[in-house]
Amino acid sequence: MIVIRCGSAPVPTVLGEHPRVECSEVPTKEDVNRALYEIGHRRRVVVCGTDAGLAALLTRLLRTENLDMEVAYVAEDPTPATRAYDLPTGSAAAKLGVRGEAREVPLIRDETGTVLVGEATVTGPGGAHLVGEAYADDERIFSGEIDTLTVRPTPQLPGVRATAARPRRVLRRSWLPARAVQLGTEAGVITRDGVTGRRAVKRTSFYRHTEPWRLVSP
Known part of the structure; x- marks a missing residue:
């Protein structure tokens, strides 16, 4: 498992022992490519940040045909995406990211290949x-x-x-x-x-x- 931290997003203590990649608040293509390189053989990524950060990662996973990757989302406060998928926030979200199981959910995109996760x-x-x-x-x-x-x-x-x-x-x-x-x-x-x-x-x-x-x- 690897953690992607977007901007200055808090990283809960439970994630502290895992490898981390620092990205801009809204990760660029280069940020996500670097994170994917660092992920290597790991099959789970935990995104600490905003809906825009999560969408940027998923957009790159879509375009690089890596949608089999397990993705966890840790937002500090409730967002449209946490409400859409009934996800916890903060430390509870981090614990879920470490211990929870992944399930398949529909991937929503637009005609440009950009993923939508919240609204x-x-x-x-x-x-x-x-x-x-x-x-x-x-x-x-x-x-x-x-x-x-x-x-x-x-x-x-x-x-x-x-x-x-x-x-x-x-x-x-x-x-x-x-x-x-x-x-x-x-x-x-x-x-x-x-x-x-x-x-x-x-x-x-x-x-x-x-x-x-x-x-x-x-």
């Missing part, structure tokens, strides 16, 4: 309304104008769910489960796991990859 939101540029149309498989999520499209992975099949927040609407939002969520828009700004894209896009999709990933979970 993606899409708005118009500058936080303006999002204009367009989105579908969860064959079911329409919205058509027209909304505040935000939100997409989250799920630990069970079909693997992803989405909802739309409409302007001035107070009613409780409904979530639509799907294998794939597709959006076409005039201009959409995507924030994936806390990282906002630099440019607006006209279309995007989030969908279940053909292979799962192996999450160390309760």
Whole structure:
């Protein structure tokens, strides 16, 4: 087992005796490649950091065909990913990372091959309304104008769910489960796991990859 520490993320004491690789807060391609080199024959990696750090590692595991690696996640505080997969945080998460067993869960990615682990939101540029149309498989999520499209992975099949927040609407939002969520828009700004894209896009999709990933979970 090896520990990847993202930025200044705390590393609980129970992980202190294991080899460690230091990375930037949002690991770069070079960071993750170095970590994979250090992992060597080990088959479990524990990520101490944020959802963005976990997503960066999984994106590289996907692109290098290493999804058989067991992955544990240690976040200091609750995040969209810990809530999505019902994971503990802090020391409890570290103990789970050492002693827990891995299980296969759906891997959610977008058309660029970037993995989503917690939450993606899409708005118009500058936080303006999002204009367009989105579908969860064959079911329409919205058509027209909304505040935000939100997409989250799920630990069970079909693997992803989405909802739309409409302007001035107070009613409780409904979530639509799907294998794939597709959006076409005039201009959409995507924030994936806390990282906002630099440019607006006209279309995007989030969908279940053909292979799962192996999450160390309760």
